[in-house]
Amino acid sequence: MVRSRRPPLLCRVLGLVLGLVLSAPLPAAEVLRVLSWPGYADPDVVRSFEQRTGARVEITVVDADELLWERVRAGDGADFDVFAVNTAELQRYIDRGLVVPIDLDALPNQRAQMPRFRDLAALPGVMRNGKVFAVPYAYAEMGLIYDRRQFDAPPQSIAALWDPRHRGKVLIYDGGSHTFSLAAQALGKPSPFRLDGDDWAQAVERLIALRRNLLTVYAQPDESAHLFLSRGAALLFANYGTQQLQLLRAAGADVGYVIPREGALAWLDCWAITRGARNRALAHAWIDYLLEAGPAEVLSARHGLNNTRSQPAHQADADRLVWLEPVEDVERRILLWERIVSGDSAARVLAP
Amino acid sequence: MKFGIAAKLGVVLAVVGMLAAGITGFYAYSASRGLLVQSAREDLLTATRVLSRRITLVREEISLTLRALARHPAALATLTEDDPARAAELGTVFALLLEANPAYFQIRLIAADAHGRERVRVDRDGGGIQHVTGDELQEKGHYAYVFDTLRLAAGEVYMSRVAINHERGSHAALLQPTVQFATPLVDAAGVARGVIVINVDLNGVFAQLAADLPPDFQLFLTNGSGDYLIHPDASRTFGFDKGRRVRVQDEFPAALALVEGRIADLVIEAPAGAHAGTPVVASFIATQAQVNSDEGRFLLGLAQPLDAVLARATPLGAVVLQIVIGLSIAGILIASVLARAITRPINALSSAVEHFSDDGRGPALPVLRADEIGALARRFAELRTQIAQQMAELHQRRSELEHLAQHDALTDLPNRALFDDRMGVALAAARRDDSRLALLFIDLDRFKPINDRLGHAAGDRVLKGVADRIRHNIRESDTAARIGGDEFVVLLRSLQSLDDATHVAQKIGEAIEQPVELDGHSLTVTASIGVAVYPEDGIDAAALSRHADAAMYRAKDAGKPTAPGG
Structure with a gap:
């Protein structure tokens, strides 16, 4: 028998493993785990941050509030370092202790934000017990889009939605929360998000009146643009804000966009840091980076969202934005709106 | 084991044979499989078109029903006269239709005025039919199936988007995939006074249509944007209604061209995905409903598991495999036979070289072959013959040389060396057998004058004659030799008596004395012969020689041979 010159398999495997262990690189670059929304962390934006810090960024994209909640809560805040959330949703994260206060000293770029977003105490929900839990990043307001040919002057108030002159030519978003908020604004209630007692019956009455003035309701931006153009609508409650405006203008519509004097409902997305963040300094660096002019420009120019550094052309300084807050009873609003x-009729809507 | 040319050649030939069979088999199988898939694709596309045609028929049937209802006298009368009896009459018709068509959810008469208030409404509710009345009737003026239908001319039919029905109070239809068909009711003045609406259960319609499809077929329906309306996994349908669109082009990227209207139909083989745990062959076609609708365009798809298509290829594969194995075995056999056929003559040549002998014989060579091996064999046979001849010549030369070394060139008698050798052998034999032998010394008398007078040639002829005469007078077992110019010795073996030696010596002497004819001269030569006998006259060669020599000289002096012992 010829003796094999090769060492036994086991020895070779051991040798290989040992070689790998000894030649393994030193601890890999820091990893930042980001839970983001579409458009909030485009690849070029992320790459620039990675080059600057040497860290590696892992982006996980969510597109629904509930999905975000599940992701963050699943690991008790330990699976991600930083995430984007709107101010209304943020409250339950603070309640559960899933987020930690943010050190504003670590965010020098905050100084470049508009005063409206620097005054954190005036923004609902981003502070609690004197501590800041989130930094505003992106927002959109729900203004009114109107057909310039059917209006002598731009509508000033949301009351225009009820104007019988536009009967059968009004489009609104098919959602319980926002429509009741609209009704509350129309009724001059102190908070669009707090209905109680007789407010409900009044709001239902207003909304039935609104229904009778409608062309129809819509769910998606492109659907609203199609209906507006094909059915000759006059006024549109723009749940998706400037996104719908862009769609209509791209389709050649002669439309205007106003923020009514009652104020436009607006959502505000912020960045927050999880309790389980591995490297809070890196998480702060990420937030600070996104407040720079470059990422802000990407947000506005590429995705049609408002950034917190500059005032968009369609807004005036005096315009009031009504930041969304959790409503008193979302299930009831939805049920009544569906009815x-x-x-x-009002009686059947208000029936138990 | 020796891995010779035969084995190598055999293995190479066998491998080539198996490869050829295997590759041929593989391509045959692939091609057949491709044909099967192609055939399945065409079948599937045909089935999809048939299904699409049946959908169109269903839609036309609904349109016919709507037009018939619109012409029913009670319909317009209910709107214009506000007569409860006519409304009840229409309600009965609606109920009958609902009973006859399990895929109808709801039939309604809706007024154009009063914000589109429902006037007659019959709903399916669980297993039963329910007439909806009073304040349960709702205002529907803001639904497209009302405001869009009111703009149509009499007899035209509206079709809504296919959507999840969120209209509360619609009983069985609530939260079900629904599509509304409607037609306007136009009075004599040409004014649309209301609409008749049929809510159709999408899944109910397709359950009927797909009932006679093979059970492993999967049905897909999307709207014009690709959003799934029907999918084997129901959770992927109406994604847009849940805030997350699930579209056919996300699952089957090739369908994008169909969604965008760049192609009219598409057949693809798709890997495992949400549609199935296994790869499928799927066919999609775009259909355009000839109705008034925001959404008249649909994508209809059928998918069949690829396994089911390829199941037909399995027996074919088995046959191909058998053929390949058979051909491979045949290849191995042919390879081994061929290898032997080529290597056998080579082995014969090799064996011939191995067993080469100088006698020119040996194993038979394949000299009759007409090929290269035959030529090689013939060359080798020639070579073998030449070598054999040369070897024979060599042997002959050697024996001649040996002879020359041991014999006298003139007389061809053994020389002294050979004689001494034979003498030693004879003495040893005599000692062993206790027998006698005799040594005769013969010296020619007066030979020198013959040489001087007649020349050396004559002398040589005399010497040769003497040698012949000596040779003729001794036995074959005896030995005569020439040991000097005119001196000869003779060894006589196995003598019976001393007299025998003397007798032979006398015979030799007399034979020599016979006259010799030489160039016309008659010449007489005499010889003096001395005899020594073992053991009487000596027991070794030297002693016997001395004795014989002495006896010979005595005889020369006496002129006659001397007796032994004398």
């Missing part, structure tokens, strides 16, 4: 939109 209203189904065509029920």
